[in-house]
Amino acid sequence: MADKLFLELVSPEKLLVSSDVDNVFAAGAGGAFGLYPDHSPFCTALVPCVLTYAIGQETYKVIVSKGFLEVADNKVNVLAEKAVFVKDIDKAKYQSAFDALTSELNAEISEEERLEKEADLKFYELALNN
């Protein structure tokens, strides 16, 4: 029986987390879920959400956009298209990106693009509200 999970969180731009953690919470295509050590093998698409994990008494929050999460053998792999630690958020930068996306969404765009932009918007919204 293991008492830790090994979490690796990567975005295309960098490796954000690579350490032993006690638990991980996130939201996937099928809803929010929590992972504890000895979770059964599981793989899901992530939706934009606040991913939290705990090491001892400390909890950490990371905003992730869409991506994928895989857990097996007490290893959690998270692949996020965008990811940022809540403490590293540059509000002004995210606000302007948020505003730009909002105005783009008001314009005429294809359904496909709309879905994608909405997901991005959700990411920025979460980043601003946390």
Place this chain on the structure above:
Amino acid sequence: MASARDIKRKINSVSNTQKITKTMKMVSAAKMRKAVEAMQSARPYSAKLAELIQELSNRAGGSSDHAFFEAKEEVKTIYLVVVTSDKGLCGAFNSNVLKAAQNFVKENKGKTIKIMPIGKRAFDFFAKRGFEIVEKWVGFGGKYTFNDAINVGKLVAKSFINGGADEVHLIYNEFKSTSSQVVRSKKLLPLAIEGGSEPKYPDFEYEPDVSELLNNLLPQFINTSIFQSMLESVAGEHGARMVAMDNATRSAGEMIKKLVLNYNKTRQAAITTELLDIVNGAEALK
């Protein structure tokens, strides 16, 4: 023979050039360090992604019906993504890629080749030679974000699916070390991922199901491949420029040495002539 003053002027001009090349070398060294860092931090993502796709295609039994896997019966049009730098002065860095691209075009005679240049050098090269340019991405100055790669990837995927391109190839410089870059050419689409071997974990749960996950992952795989090639190319560019500028600095140094020697000789000759004049004059007066 050039006068001493001419030589002096030349020495000054060469040492100015040397100063510039030396500075460029140092700038490239600093930029390269950053570029290499960016490249290395992108590696875990692409490695993990490839792993996940492999695992999923094993599970799907290699029978994924995603359009990316569909090899066309007759390949008529090939899109070629060529990654170069925007600026020159980096030795054979760009010409190696362009040469490889040209060889590729030669090998595929009879097929329509359309170019998607990333970097100004590739665009200039192919536009001048009358190739059809699908879309160009220039002027990033080596600062690529993942969004740029997504834009390229989307267009690539779209043209493959709607039949505009029957195959998509990617040519770029891979960063091996500071002094060596290797030209890589790979087929982006159709994808060739072997499925069918035994999945690692038999009782995996998937949300949503396997094929839907795989369909979401595959475009991302294309984007990551493009992103990786962009970053490799940027790091390689700075490495190549550093080496080229180092060589230039060294040859400028050698040239200065030669010129100084020449200058001294000329000066000495002038002094000797002057002395002779004086001696002769004095001699004549006797």
